[in-house]
Amino acid sequence: MVSVSSTTDVPRSNLLRGSGVSLGEALDGHRNSLGVLRLILASLVIVDHAFPLGGFGEDPFWRYTNGQTSLGGLAVGGFFAVSGYLIVKSGVATDVVQFLWRRAIRIFPAFWGVLVFAAFVVGPSVWWAEGRPLGEYFTLGPGGPFGYVTANWTLSIGAYGIHDLFVETPYGQTVQASVLNGSLWTLAYEWGFYLLIAVLAVSAVLARARIVVPALTGAFLVAHVASVVAPDRMGAILPLLADPQVIFLGTAFLVGSTLGIYSERIAYDDRLGILAAVVLIATMFTGGFAVLGIPAGGYLVLYLAARLPRWLQWIGAKNDYSYGVYVYGFLVQQCLAYLGVFRAGYVLFTLAAVPITFFLAWLSWHVIEKRALALKNWGPGKGIAFWRSRWTSRSRSASTDASASPIGVE
Template identity: 30%
Template sequence: MKSELLIEKIHSRSNNLDFIRLIAAVLVIVSHSYPITGQQTELFSSISRGQWTFGGIAVSIFFVISGFLISKSYEHSNLKQFILNRILRLFPAIWIVTILTVLVLGPLLTTLTLSEYFRNYSTWSYFNNAFLISIQYGLPGVFENNVYPSAINGSIWTLPYEILCYIGLAIIGYYGLIKKGKGVLLLFIIIFILNSIIPQQLLNTNIHGFLLGSLLELILYFLMGAIFYSYRESIKLKPIWAIGCIVVLIITMQLGNFKGAFLFCGSYLIVFFAFYGKSIFSKVSKYGDLSYGIYIYAFPVQQIVQWKLNNQTSPFINFMISLPITLMFAFFSWHLVEKQALKFKKNTSNSSANQLKGDVNQCN
């Protein structure tokens, strides 16, 4: 079986990254359809004997790809441009979904009078979500009788963690640790050890809205993506290694430690399927990069479906109704909001068109 060096593939516009992110975003909808409809055990949780969910896998995929692409982006921009690029990619879409949630969804669905709704402090404090500060999940009188009560957008909890990863990468990039590679690897090893030895009770500690365990875990996936980029000149994409990774994941799915195996084997598979051989799914991006829009619109759409059908839905029905509606919102989010913001990035950047393309393909 032939192998290919990663560095030989990453500069091509023809890759499967958009497709992988799209699948991950859809998996989040699948995963959320279970708690939203009152089902206790999610599909992959059953398959893996309670080790993980499709949602957890999807978020990990996002962070691996993000670590890889954001590392690439940092090397093609200065610190000021890097910060601006991240703001333009992340915030415009979340601003719009927050405004629509507070000023459209809330007034239409609240059980309160409009006067009571708009006088309630929680209505206006929800706007903090637009800046990903102190995430608030509910609005007064909205979805209070749903099976999964009050939560309007449970997906956005990961976005503040991603911002922390951006900040951390900017710091290590400033000191040249991305180019050196060993610095990123050393940081990964330190956090991996900490995540392994810290007691579970302490990992459950909430630090200013961040769960320590979730923070360390997501940083590890982000750094794994950064490691793949830093060592791109040495890493080979070999089918036999990919097959070995699949076998390991299947075994650990039944015997245990699947999450630990996925950190290494899953990350390799993500990069392998993104860049190895002919990128047969690269054309999916011609419709737009819909994964971020899917991620931030799906949960409220699923809750609306549940509310509209009087909580009488199954995970399958909720998913099948919610998916096309969410895709519509994601399509308009990309073409009317996200793409327009990226045009401003293009106008203010000194980077080449190819570098812009790399920046556009950022993870959520």
């Protein structure tokens, strides 16, 4: 079962039942299964994408949920709920400079890595294999590999493809365009919600007015209802809400943030976990997923992170491959589709993508991500207080030197 840190002396029997234990205590430190859950969620995105990328039709989850969500949407929503929980805690524990620095080194280096890998490893390899001169591939401007990187490096995706690569794959035929990596679009939303937490932190909301976080969550839930009732009017109310992904992903993220900011007051309880599972499943298949299912799913994924067996807790505790799995999965599946692996059927096509994606995620973590995260306490990561003290110390030193200079000496 889940254990907690030595600072929270919770009896084992209580932790099993959830009696008197808060969600924050149950998820304390690294003694949880968030790592394995994130890997599962990332893998579910691969399972979902295999349908369109292999030409196997639409994810049947759309039919099962009456068009409310796909399996991939459910997985990404779970990702955003977990992210909201962790990020709001980071916003409370660090100053805004540390917060932004640490979030930047977590999301950008691996993202740039997959862009470069797609543009300068995958792209030219496919181009050369087709017998085309590499000089024609390495063109400047839009449509080429350099344009692909520069159009996307800020997280806002300005170009999904390079030249005509993968146009002949099942997905390329569907969209009639070159698409190398269709998963990356969610990262701009995630970064936007990081910035929202930064604003809440620097304005002291997280420290003194925490009620604003659940209030924002409620507002997003209302926006969900309004978008269903009058979808054309949402943009008139607030242009940002014209994008349904902002509402969906924002709701999931803020649900996680609310659970995070009040984690010491929210109960960790088996009964709540079972109720959350029932509500999530019921709303997915009958209706009301956006309003009731997302909050229930947010609690459920965090409850499971505390409730899963202890022997799973080592997965992802020190080496987090989930981000790499997410950013490389689509690209790997497109490569396999280009090679014709989809002809072996859905199951084999999906299974073939998993080990290759996990290998690239392993490389991404050990070559890029882990090294970037080692800089979390470097430079801006030292925080405002450190740099303020350095500035004050230098100012005092300069003042002392000036007062010690002889009068009349220039």
